[in-house]
Amino acid sequence: MELPGVQLRTLRELTRSRTMTAAAAALGYTPGAVSQHIAALERATGTELVRRAGRRVELTDAGQTLAVHAERILGAQAEAVAALERARGEVSGRLRLGVFGTAAAVLLPPALRRLAARHPGVRVESREVDVDLAYTEVAAGRVDLALGLDYPDAPLDRDGALELVRLRSERFSLAVPEERSGAFGTPLPLGGAADCDWILPAPGSYYGRAVRTACRRAGFEPRVAHEVTDTATSLAMVGAGLGVAPLTELMLRLRSEGIVSLPLREVVERHIVVAVGAAARDRPSVAALIDALRAGAAP
Template sequence: MEWTSAQLRSLAELTRRGTVTAVAQALGYTPGGVSQQIAALEKSTGMELLRRVGRRVELTDAGMTLARHAERILATEAEAVEALERTRTEVSGTLRIGLFTTAAAEILPPALRHARERHPGLTVRSRDMDVDDVYDAVAGGAVDLALGLDYPDVPIPRDASLCVMPLSRERFSLAVPAGAMKGRTTVSLAAAAELGWILPSADSYYGRAVLTACRRAGFEPRVLHEVTDTAATLALVETGVGVSVVTDLMLRLRASRIDVIGLREAMERHIVVIFRSSAQHRPTVTALVEVLRTTVEAP
């Protein structure tokens, strides 16, 4: 029997996530691509690994058995990669990193420059993705590590298979149209209770974190525009159609004629790096984590 890591990972992820669509999202494939990986695995083993039950699919007994072994095979493969890296006299190899848009624009470029200077044998391949998907992407093996965001009010679920290392913390301010709160340098969130808001979906960690902070301040934000993209949010605030919350890193994405007012509430987000616990001593991973840490901490 012959199989690939991608085939085994697709099968293993199916036991965690339950649907081909969820596996595809976690691994960065299309649903058709996941189905092809499983089909190739079935051809190699000569056994049916999935069966259709109505509109769903479920693993057969053979599929469940192979999935359990797949986890151990993939773990052993990761150990072998780490052992091989340790035989080298310098940090070298290829790492895949997942990033949300702000990190891709503001953190990745200087991090790559520092990585080239310190570790010329290290190749970094990046993938832009939704910030709420980076945790699954690391857990599923679609990327080796990722930059993500964690909110004290809505913390990401902790998984023993993942390391979540804080890199920095950012405090939110209120972004309002120029002159909308003229003369005010610090306000409470409640000062914007009657204004229209520009926020991401309440299904996102960010959206839930802002909603939680507003409710704690005693009001329900009136969301006029549901927007995920930070640059688009800043453009809408500049146009005068609503307010939002921003951090210094977010403000660097777009030069905007808006007023930024301090908040009395300590509303924060934490920039974190996520990698698999099994890779925490892998030389390339520890090297890139250190590069990211010093890049984020740099003034």
């Protein structure tokens, strides 16, 4: 009996998502592909693994049993790869790294230079992913590890299959147009910007939700004039006098023209993290890449 990893990952995700559509979205497949993976597993095992319950699906007893073993099999595969790397006695291998815009522009170049100098046998292939999907990309097996952002006011979802390794914590300030900076005191209470136009990501994003939560705690709802996801674009809009936006030191490296960074009185933070499979942490190549990323993220 052959149980391919891609099909086992599909079953594992289906146990979490409970619908073909949600599992497909999480894995980056079509619902039809998810259905085909499950059908292939049922043919291979000769038993029914899932049954429909309205719009959702439920695992049969056999499906639940296989899902438990799928977790173990996928974990064992990762442990085997780690053991082989250690047995070679050298730090080498191919890694797929998920990155988002700011990380790709600011963190990745110095980290990869450092890694290449210390461990030339490690080959890193980067892939841009939605920052809110870093955890999902690793869980789905599309990348080995991924850079992400975790906010105390809107934490990433977690489960036991993956770890979040913190690289750096950053405190937010407020980016205001240089021409208007004299109108604000410092340190600025967040409520001092209640009458400003804000430039923020959508409220459904972790970042957008975190900032809105901090503003509500300060007693106001931010007046979002421009809903923008890209950091460089939002800072360019601040520089053009179109509003204010949250800002960290790393974000400021993307653009500083026409902007003044005002420290906030309240503590509003984000953590730069790496999502990685628990078993993959034992791979020497993974540990070397995380060390290089941590060095690249250092103040």
